[in-house]
Amino acid sequence: MYISQLSLTNFRGFSNTETIINFKEGINVILGENNAGKTTVIKAIDILFNNKSTKKLGINDFNRNIDLESLKLNPPQVTISAKLTESKDEDAYSDELLTVANWLVKLDSPYEAKITFEFFLPENELGVYKSFMEDVIKENKNEYWKALEQHFLKKYVAKIYVGDPKLKIQLNQTELSKFDFQFLSAIRDVERDLFKGNNSLLKDVIDFYMDYDIKNNVGLSDNERINLIDQKKKEFSIEAKKLIEVLKQRMVNGEEQILKYVDGTGAGIDNSKPVFEGEILDTELYSSLRLIVEKETGIKLPATSNGLGYNNLIFISILLSKMQRDSSGTYLGSNAKTFSILAIEEPEAHLHPSMQYKFLQFLKNNNRSEVRQVFITTHSPNITAAVVLEDIVILQKYHQDEALENIRAAYPSKVFGIEEAKDDNNDDDFINDKKSSEYVRRFLDVTKADLFFAKNIILVEGIAEQLVVPEFAKKMGMSFEDSHTTIINIGGRYFNHFLKLFDLKNSEYALNKKVACITDLDPVKRAIEASTIPSDDEESSDWYKCLPLFLNLDQGKFEYKETSNKLINGNDFSDNIRIFTQDPGLSSTFEYELIRANPEKKELVMSTLSNQTELKDLFNMLVNDDGIEKMANRIRKSKFKEALLEAICSRKLVDNRETKIAILASRYLLSIKKGEAAQELAYLIHKSEDNVIAPPKYISEAIEWISQ
Numbered sequence: 001m002y003i004s005q006l007s008l009t010n011f012r013g014f015s016n017t018e019t020i021i022n023f024k025e026g027i028n029v030i031l032g033e034n035n036a037g038k039t040t041v042i043k044a045i046d047i048l049f050n051n052k053s054t055k056k057l058g059i060n061d062f063n064r065n066i067d068l069e070s071l072k073l074n075p076p077q078v079t080i081s082a083k084l085t086e087s088k089d090e091d092a093y094s095d096e097l098l099t100v101a102n103w104l105v106k107l108d109s110p111y112e113a114k115i116t117f118e119f120f121l122p123e124n125e126l127g128v129y130k131s132f133m134e135d136v137i138k139e140n141k142n143e144y145w146k147a148l149e150q151h152f153l154k155k156y157v158a159k160i161y162v163g164d165p166k167l168k169i170q171l172n173q174t175e176l177s178k179f180d181f182q183f184l185s186a187i188r189d190v191e192r193d194l195f196k197g198n199n200s201l202l203k204d205v206i207d208f209y210m211d212y213d214i215k216n217n218v219g220l221s222d223n224e225r226i227n228l229i230d231q232k233k234k235e236f237s238i239e240a241k242k243l244i245e246v247l248k249q250r251m252v253n254g255e256e257q258i259l260k261y262v263d264g265t266g267a268g269i270d271n272s273k274p275v276f277e278g279e280i281l282d283t284e285l286y287s288s289l290r291l292i293v294e295k296e297t298g299i300k301l302p303a304t305s306n307g308l309g310y311n312n313l314i315f316i317s318i319l320l321s322k323m324q325r326d327s328s329g330t331y332l333g334s335n336a337k338t339f340s341i342l343a344i345e346e347p348e349a350h351l352h353p354s355m356q357y358k359f360l361q362f363l364k365n366n367n368r369s370e371v372r373q374v375f376i377t378t379h380s381p382n383i384t385a386a387v388v389l390e391d392i393v394i395l396q397k398y399h400q401d402e403a404l405e406n407i408r409a410a411y412p413s414k415v416f417g418i419e420e421a422k423d424d425n426n427d428d429d430f431i432n433d434k435k436s437s438e439y440v441r442r443f444l445d446v447t448k449a450d451l452f453f454a455k456n457i458i459l460v461e462g463i464a465e466q467l468v469v470p471e472f473a474k475k476m477g478m479s480f481e482d483s484h485t486t487i488i489n490i491g492g493r494y495f496n497h498f499l500k501l502f503d504l505k506n507s508e509y510a511l512n513k514k515v516a517c518i519t520d521l522d523p524v525k526r527a528i529e530a531s532t533i534p535s536d537d538e539e540s541s542d543w544y545k546c547l548p549l550f551l552n553l554d555q556g557k558f559e560y561k562e563t564s565n566k567l568i569n570g571n572d573f574s575d576n577i578r579i580f581t582q583d584p585g586l587s588s589t590f591e592y593e594l595i596r597a598n599p600e601k602k603e604l605v606m607s608t609l610s611n612q613t614e615l616k617d618l619f620n621m622l623v624n625d626d627g628i629e630k631m632a633n634r635i636r637k638s639k640f641k642e643a644l645l646e647a648i649c650s651r652k653l654v655d656n657r658e659t660k661i662a663i664l665a666s667r668y669l670l671s672i673k674k675g676e677a678a679q680e681l682a683y684l685i686h687k688s689e690d691n692v693i694a695p696p697k698y699i700s701e702a703i704e705w706i707s708q
Contacts, residue, residue: 001084001085001086001090001096001372002025002373003023004022004023005085006023006044006083007019007020008079008080009078009079010066010076011063011079012037012040012061013035013406014037014040016063016065018079019406019409020409021393021395025087025088026373026391027363027374027387028374029376029384029391030393031378031379031393031395031452032394033396033453033455036395037407038377039345042343042377045082045181046183048082051177057156059145062145063076068144071133074126077119078118079117083105083112083114084100084115085113086111086112087110096338100162102162105163105164114164114165115160115162115171116161116165120156122155125155132147132152133147160176177335179341180327181341182322182323182340182341183345184316184342184343184347185345211228214229214232316347316359319342323371340371340372341372341374342374342375343376345377356380356382356383357383363376381452385445388413389413389444392411392413393411394511395408395409410509410512412501413437415501416436416500417507435497436497436500439494439497440497443490443497443498448488448490450486455514456514456516456707457485457486457487457516458485458487458515458517458518458706459498459516459517460488460518461490461520462489463674463678464590464678464681465487466678467679468678468681468682469487469518469702469703470682471685471686472685472699472703474686475695476704478703478704478707483706483707485707493567495567496571499517503577504574505572505574510574513576514705514706516580517579519567520582521562521565521584522564522565522588523547523551523562523563524544524546525543525544525550526544526558527542527557528558528559543561547588547592548585548587548592548666549659549666553652553653568581582698588669590699591672592665592669593696594696595661595669596661596665596696597694598693600619601692603688603692604684606677606684608673608676608680609672610671615668618631622657622661622664625660627655628648628653628655629648632645633645
């Protein structure tokens with residue numbers, strides 16, 4: 001059994017339109033920006049399944065985004081419900097099923113059960129409420145909430161129903177006692193909660209694991225276990241009596257002094273007198289135990305001397321031991337828990353990235369034995385990268401209309417629609433979605449997982465754009481930090497795989513984020529006689545790169561494409577996605593377009609370029625308006641020079657400024673070594689004065705759009 005769905009209505013950030021969040025068995029990692037509802041979700045689960053949790057809500061637990069007219073007619077009500085579903089490998093008539101037998105709303109396998117919490121003003125108070133609010137409330141919402149808190153909140157009642165909520169079958173608290181809900185908040189005092197033996201957590205764990213060799217011996221009957229443990233307790237008592245006798249011997253003379261005033265005060269009535277006696281039980285000595293850490297050198301230090309991260313891991317491991325203890329039928333009998341839930345808020349607090357990863361792997365490997373279901377809220381890309389896509393739930397704020405803000409859930413693993421494509425027998429969709437899904441899974445390392453946390457995203461093809469776009473943004477007065485924008489280098493033209501994560505038009509599970517794709521045109525050509533069948537595959541060996549300078553010069557000999565980029569042609573994405581690229585027919589890549597935007601900026605001739613003198617001469621020739629043949633002759637011997645001279649001699653190129661810029665841009669592009677040049681170029685833009693180096697138009701447009 002597992003919690004498969006949580007529904008929230010009018011609870012904190014969740015509006016009076018029901019929000020449904022789906023979960024899976026095992027680990028669920030909940031992501032989202034600040035105030036997106038992550039902690040609220042954990043609190044909702046706590047209200048439903050934690051017997052010790054208070055069910056009385058405060059005024060701030062209501063969602064405030066309700067119009068006044070609606071509030072005057074009906075008092076606000078909070079509703080939280082959860083659906084529990086049968087596990088795939090669950091035994092027939094399992095303990096989980098017996099626990100929720102009265103909660104069932106679907107009997108067929110997989111069975112479904114439901115529990116619902118409602119916090120509301122009773123019906124007999126509605127008349128007074130409406131009359132009072134009509135008189136008091138005009139147009140001020142704050143006055144309304146103040147009046148509700150002062151006059152009606154104390155009359156609100158909390159009810160938990162099971163099964164169909166319309167039937168109003170109230171929960172039997174004995175059933176809820178079978179659930180074990182443990183919550184670790186982001187801020188916790190591990191010294192207070194753990195490292196003293198008289199603490200209830202550590203005491204319970206010690207008591208459970210005391211004589212564990214006997215308790216865990218499956219070859220013994222229950223009576224044999226009881227007898228063996230009882231024998232050990234008697235042996236301990238005998239040894240303890242020896243200690244008591246030693247203490248009494250040391251107190252012989254002292255006892256006379258302590259008690260010498262007994263007769264004088266009249267306390268020795270009927271010849272009676274007080275004496276010192278005592279016994280020590282093993283359970284009474286738990287408080288003398290302290291958790292220490294022994295180093296490899298043999299040095300022993302109290303655990304409180306360790307770092308917070310290390311102690312948090314110790315605390316969680318001890319808590320898991322307690323949950324194992326509480327679920328032991330052998331130890332607790334009918335009082336044992338049948339369904340355990342562990343909720344952890346921001347486990348990355350105080351943990352080194354590698355420890356975060358190891359901790360997540362531990363939870364994944366042990367969630368079935370110690371804990372039935374785990375809920376984690378996090379802001380850590382390290383933790384996100386450590387889990388699979390199916391584990392991730394993303395909460396996002398959005399506006400239902402101009403005034404009403406709500407929260408929705410997105411599911412990265414579901415946007416690929418693999419199951420739907422398979423069910424529809426659409427082989428092409430199934431293959432494409434499966435390919436995209438596998439690519440994104442491989443791609444999501446720690447740095448790329450940041451795309452789940454940012455509000456806005458810029459996807460780029462390579463390292464050059466990744467480094468220079470932030471620098472251009474700063475020169476334009478745009479702050480990616482203020483707009484919560486991250487730049488992700490996807491290492492090629494693989495945008496379609498990632499855009500499925502954000503395409504709201506094609507998937508209800510997609511993430512609602514602004515995504516700007518900065519991509520290159522990459523024009524190509526192929527010899528006409530090479531193939532009689534046109535191909536759209538840019539990776540075909542028939543097609544090869546073509547500089548814009550040479551586009552359409554030999555149409556009888558070659559077939560040309562102004563772009564080989566499928567992303568630019570014929571893709572219909574939702575409005576939150578935009579594609580930014582160079583001008584078709586005039587440009588090809590970032591480096592080429594950079595020169596077109598800065599045709600006279602010799603600063604772009606960087607030290608990483610091997611032909612610096614040649615490029616500077618070409619810049620000077622452009623400034624001096626020298627002819628294209630002179631520029632061609634200045635270029636060192638290469639295939640590019642041969643093709644350029646041939647085009648000039650055959651008069652296929654017009655000798656004008658546009659052609660000269662194209663020659664310079666082509667030579668610059670062919671001189672670039674991507675990695676080194678990108679770093680130097682980013683530094684060059686960073687240290688230059690404002691607008692010395694202008695961003696290419698398509699990049700400035702992307703920056704402006706993403707920053708709006």
